[in-house]
Amino acid sequence: MDSTTVFELRKESQNLSGVEKLNKLNTALSVARNLYSEEPYDEWIQKAFAWVLIDLCKFYLAERKLNQACVFYNELTSIDFQGYEDDIIENQKSFLLPKIDTNYSEVQRAEELSKKGNHRDALEIFKNLISQNRLTQLHHESYGWIIYRLIKTEESNLSSVEVRTFLRDYMNLENERPSMLHSMILNFALNYSKTHNDFKFYNFFLLWNPDNLRDEDLHNGYKDGKDIPSLISRICREFVNSNAEINIEEFLSKIKLNKETVLNFFRETFFWNIYNAHKENKFSYLWNLFEQYNVNYSKYGQSKWHSEILNLAERFMKENDEWRFLDFFKNWNPENLRPDDWKEIKKDENTYKPLATKAIKKAFENLKTQTPEQNLTWLIEPYEKAIKLFPDDEWLLREKALLHLKNNEFELAIKIYKQLVLELSDKHYVWQEFSDCIVFDNSLKIGMLSKALRLEKNEDFLGDIHLGLAKVLIEENLLDNALVELETYKKHREIKGWRLSPSFEELSQKATSVKQSLKDNRELYKKYIPFAEIFAYADIDWTEVVLIDKWKDDKGKDRLAFTDGKRIELAISKNRFEVLKQSKLGQILKFKFHKQEIKKEDENRFSWFVKNVITEYKYIPLIAEKSEKKYWEILEDTFAYVDYINKEKGIIHAITTENKEVFFPQIKPELQIGNFVTAKSYIKKVKDENRTELRQIQKIDKGSIIAKFQTQVAIVDGVNEQKQLFHFVISPKLQGIVKFIETNLRPKEGDFIKLTFATKTDKDRKLRVKTLSIELTEEVNSDLRKDITGIIEMKYKNYDEEVPDFAFIGDYYVPKHLLEKRNITEDCRVNAKVIYGEDKMKRPKWKVIEIERI
Known part of the structure; x- marks a missing residue:
């Protein structure tokens, strides 16, 4: 209708x-x-x-x-x-x-x-x-x-x-x-x-x-080109400005708009009221507005204006009023942080920290001057998210550990400090804070505080550590040592003109029963620091390395180089660990390493290509011990063939069983070309190139190691009686010659031989074969020789000739001398033997070496 x-x-x-x-x-x-x-x-x-x-x-x-x-x-x-x-x-x-x-x-x-x-x-x-x-x-x-x-x-x-x-x-x-x-x-x-x-x-x-x-x-x-605020937004604004007592839930249920939209009318009004109160220096009113806002609106979840008000609090609550932020942020509720609040802000070519990070860090700073009794889980949770988003920010991790400490969650704090001492092992304050996690083990606590004192040389930062260590030493009845710490503390404070802490007087009274007999606590530190290190690095496995080099750097300081032979290579000061001071070349030591990941961008020649990120690792030694293993023992055994000797420089050029070229000084007794050696080997990186280095080099009989080199079946594809040599082929890319003076074998074309050999790359980038042993063999390589059957077609250089100059069996070339040998002058069916070799131009090809008329 x-x-x-x-x-x-x-x-x-x-x-x-x-x-x-x-x-x-x-x-x-x-x-x-x-x-x-x-x-x-x-x-x-x-x-x-x-x-x-x-x-x-x-x-x-x-x-x-x-x-x-x-x-x-x-x-x-x-x-x-x-x-x-x-x-x-x-x-x-x-x-x-x-x-x-x-x-x-x-x-x-x-x-x-x-x-x-x-x-x-x-x-x-x-x-x-x-x-x-x-x-x-x-x-x-x-x-x-x-x-x-x-x-x-x-x-x-x-x-x-x-x-x-x-x-x-x-x-x-x-x-x-x-x-x-x-x-x-x-x-x-x-x-x-x-x-x-x-x-x-x-x-x-x-x-x-x-x-x-x-x-x-x-x-x-x-x-007239301007927006006119909606009636509902002006109503909400008036409710806020008049401080009207309204039932917000009832109000929201009656408005036919998205709940968050209506809430933002209220929140935006609060934002501007707070902003203007600060601008007009109405501070009493300002703090009251912040409190009112949280009471009425923090329970309604996240929104843009909720975050904007947090931003104002972070900016306005400073200096003498900074203490207000902790309770405000807790009541604001960190669960209301939006994804955008965790993003860095870029403005005028500058990058600013995310609002969320600034807020949690400001709350953390508040805790330094406040001792709230409430559970701090509400602040720890956003720290966990921050650490996931910004894993390279070690301060976030450290602050989270300190929050666990304030929350009496010692095991969680210990877990974090075990991570921190890997990246910040040389920072005294990390070890000092770590010691606060230790409640029932005074030996361990002494070790950590001793470690902190050994790391930091500036006494300005060590006052609290001296007092903390003295307190534990008194508990352990180590009064002489405690007195050393107290006297060190006192002398430095007097030099600086700083007042003494009340706790100093209290501790001094407990140590008055002894007279000072020790000059310092070096022996104490030496005894107890290992407790701290073993505990801190307990979860890290020992790695054995060998001392491969010693030298003095530009400043005259002794340096040592270590390797595990393959992936780990590092150089450290001889004084880094006590165990290194008497170390010798080839000695095996055990280290616990922090494996630090380093990402580098590989610049591409073509700007339109995406940059390739390369991950490398730096091995940072944490603690060291002697190993019971013999000198050089952990390095792999390597065997090599002497290929060339630079007599002028006294340098041996050799090829290993893995076809790696190695160089080392002439040894006694002197080596000759063709000799074989055994040694311990390791990989050394030189200008982005991995080189094989040898140590403990010794001459060895050929017979005992020849089997360790590679062996292949090759085919003889040419014999040159005039030059007294024959040519062989192992594969399309691997071939070579053997001079008659190097062997008693006199093979003919098409014979198979078994070669033991090494390879090297010449300056012209070609792969060369160094033959170590050779023998005839009955083994056959079907990739190098095969039998074929087909029609042989005669070919003539001139059409009026009667005697053929060459022939073809399919694509296979047959030379004139084979035709004459078998007296074949016309097309016929034949059996033929073909081998893989190279022509006069050194080009790889199949060639016929034998034919027979069928």
């Missing part, structure tokens, strides 16, 4: 009367209403709907039923024609109104008076209509506008009681709601409440009914 159906039903009703006419019109009305509800802005549906209502108004007027006619007339006036009203329909509305509304002329006159500013006279007309009980619902909208214009214009002349009376009268009307008038009344009440504290706007708003807020009231407007 469409609008045509409605018009047809109306037409049918015109020929009817009474109940039949009414039934037909009601049917048409039902269809029109359904169509209008689905498409309220279709012009023809609007017209069809309007004409049915006009017909019903006329029907009930004829029946003298004005109330029912009035109902349909009101529905008629509610149709939104959106500026294209039909003139005929408008004339019909003008025709019907005086007939339906017996008070039309009086109401019209009142409206004219009101619009001209005669509000009181207009109001008097309506009072008369009310007193005579003549004010119908039809006039409620007009009466409402007259009330609005009057209170809007004469607000300053009206008492609070009068204004509230007019608003009460309006609220008792039954005009259309929601509507522009209804929203204008709310807007008036909002503005009125700002200057009249006795007017309870929140109560009025609930009576007004938030369900009547229009879409225009819930969203910003736009006029």
Whole structure:
């Protein structure tokens, strides 16, 4: 059904009367209403709907039923024609109104008076209509506008009681709601409440009914190029500014907007109030605003403005007021930190720390001067997230450890400090803090405090450590040692002119029973520091390395180089550990290492390529011990063949069983080319190149190690009697020659030989074979020799010749001398033997070495 159906039903009703006419019109009305509800802005549906209502108004007027006619007339006036009203329909509305509304002329006159500013006279007309009980619902909208214009214009002349009376009268009307008038009344009440504290706007708003807020009231407007704040945002702002007691949950449930959007109206207002209070130096008011905000809104979760207010707190709570931040942040609730709060901020080419990181660090700083009794898990949890996001920030890890300490979670703190002493093993304060984790083991505590004292040379930083160590030493009845620490502390404070700590006097009294007999505590440190190191590095395995070199650096200090032979290579000072001072080349020592990961970008020649990140490792020694193993024992055994001797420099060039070229000085007894040696080997990195280095080099019999070199079956692909040599092929990339003087073998072309050999790369980047042993073999390599069968085709250099110059079997070349040998001068079927070799141009190819006619 469409609008045509409605018009047809109306037409049918015109020929009817009474109940039949009414039934037909009601049917048409039902269809029109359904169509209008689905498409309220279709012009023809609007017209069809309007004409049915006009017909019903006329029907009930004829029946003298004005109330029912009035109902349909009101529905008629509610149709939104959106500026294209039909003139005929408008004339019909003008025709019907005086007939339906017996008070039309009086109401019209009142409206004219009101619009001209005669509000009181207009109001008097309506009072008369009310007193005579003549004010119908039809006039409620007009009466409402007259009330609005009057209170809007004469607000300053009206008492609070009068204004509230007019608003009460309006609220008792039954005009259309929601509507522009209804929203204008709310807007008036909002503005009125700002200057009249006795007017309870929140109560009025609930009576007004938030369900009547229009879409225009819930969203910003736009006029003259500027945004106009929405009515709902101004309402929320006033609730905050007036400090109104409202039920926020109830309020949120009544507003047809996203909950977070409405909450942000409140939060944004608080933000600006806080900002302005600070700007105007109203500090008492400022701190009260922060507290009020948390009480009312922190429970509603994260949002942009919630984070903005935290940002203000982090900025404003400083110096003498910094202590306020700890409780504020706890009540603000770190769980409300948004993902954006964890991101670094880039501005004007500068990078700033994330809000979340600044907040947790500021809270941590507060704890240095405060000793809250509450559980600190609320702060530890965001630290855990921060550490995951910024794993390279060691301070975050350290601060989290200190939080665990304050929380009496000693095992968790110990776990972190075991990580920290790997990266910060040379920082005295890490060992001092680590000692605070140790509650029941005074020997371990002494060791950690001793380690801290050994690491830091500036006495300015060591006062608390001396006192802490003295306290533990007194508990262990090591009074002589305790006195040394106390005297060191006292002397330095007196030199600096600093006052002595009250705890110094208390500790001194406990140590007065002994006279100072020790000059220092070096022996004490030496005894107890190992306890600390063994405990701190207990989870790290020992790694054995060998001392491979000693030298003096540019400053004349002794340096030592160690390696495990493969992946670990490091150089350290001879004085780094006590055990190194008497060490000798080849000695095996045990270290516990911190394996530090280092990432480097490999610059690519082509800018459009993504940079390749290379991960390398630096091995930092933590503690060292002697090993019971023999000198050089942990290095691999290596065997090599002497290939060349630079007699001028006395340097041997050798090739190992792994085909690595190695260089070392001539040894006694002197070596000759062709000799074999055994040695201990390790890998040394020189300018991004891995070199094999040998130590403990000794000459060895060829027979005892020849089997350790690689062995392959090769084919002889050429014999040169004139040059007294033969050529062999192992693979397409590996071939060589053997001179007759180097062997008693005299193989022929096509024979297989077994070679033991080494390889080296020459300056021309070609792989060369160094033959170590050679013998004939019955083994066959089918990749180097094969038998074929096919038609041999004769080839001639000149077409008039009768004797062929060469031939082909498929793609295989047959030289003239083989044709002559087998007396083959015409095409025929043959068996042939082909081998893989190289031609005169040194190019690899298959060649025929034997043929037989079938």
